[in-house]
Amino acid sequence: MTHERERLRLKTWIFAVVVVFSNxxxxxxxxxxxxxxxxxxxxxxxxxxxxxxxxGVLLMIVWMLSRMALLSWAxxxxxxxxxxxxxxxxALVGKVLLNEQITMKRWAGIALIVAGVALVGxxxxxxxxxxxxx
Amino acid sequence: MRWLxxxxxxxxxxxxxxxxxxxxxxxxxxxxxxxxxxxRAIAILARNRFVIAAxxxxxxxxxxxxxxxxxxxxxxxxxxxxxxxxxxxxxxKYVLKExxxxxxxxxxxxxxxxxxxxxx
Numbered sequence: 001m002t003h004e005r006e007r008l009r010l011k012t013w014i015f016a017v018v019v020v021f022s023n024x025x026x027x028x029x030x031x032x033x034x035x036x037x038x039x040x041x042x043x044x045x046x047x048x049x050x051x052x053x054x055x056g057v058l059l060m061i062v063w064m065l066s067r068m069a070l071l072s073w074a075x076x077x078x079x080x081x082x083x084x085x086x087x088x089x090x091a092l093v094g095k096v097l098l099n100e101q102i103t104m105k106r107w108a109g110i111a112l113i114v115a116g117v118a119l120v121g122x123x124x125x126x127x128x129x130x131x132x133x134x
Numbered sequence: 135m136r137w138l139x140x141x142x143x144x145x146x147x148x149x150x151x152x153x154x155x156x157x158x159x160x161x162x163x164x165x166x167x168x169x170x171x172x173x174r175a176i177a178i179l180a181r182n183r184f185v186i187a188a189x190x191x192x193x194x195x196x197x198x199x200x201x202x203x204x205x206x207x208x209x210x211x212x213x214x215x216x217x218x219x220x221x222x223x224x225x226x227k228y229v230l231k232e233x234x235x236x237x238x239x240x241x242x243x244x245x246x247x248x249x250x251x252x253x254x
Contacts, residue, residue: 034203071159072158072163073164075226075232076155076225077222077230080242084219084245084249105251109250112248112251113245113249116241117241119238119241120238120245
């Protein structure tokens, strides 16, 4: 039983990392490729074919599929806070790759998110409901 | 207009993620990650009513979010949509019947405060 728990925990962490980084880089590429404004409904579609935006959308698909896989065994109340660590990496990517400023308030927020993720991710098993019998 | 869009985003994201979690848990744990097995899993999931509804809700959320980003700052959009964390944790307990321990409530609350601070 403990072996089974360890297996599930390791698998959960691998998938959480894929979910977080596909989301972070999807947002980064979308932000890089987005024009300053979208005027007509048609532009919402044509913008999807811009190379950076396409790459962002591709990563969004990776994000969605890996998240679906993760949710096939892990609780939603576990997945939601744990993958919120992506907010931290989005801020860091903004600072390093886009030269954005990170204020003290943002660092405080990042610290709170990390504390929350550590509580949920380190303190509880990813799955509390038994598998429904098929 | 922006509050209408935020309402649409929050409602459709929460509905989409709860439906996704319900659909995936009905499918059961995905164990095989060979390309063929992934293809078969996607084919099965494409007929899962919960998953179809979840994808539709998320498409609504995605386009509403694109619309919001054109009329509002990113620093306004992100904290406003963090409301979904609260709604999803409540839905996990009452709709999905997950056992949300006090540790998870505290953790989720810290995350919400952090997201608002980061994005304000």
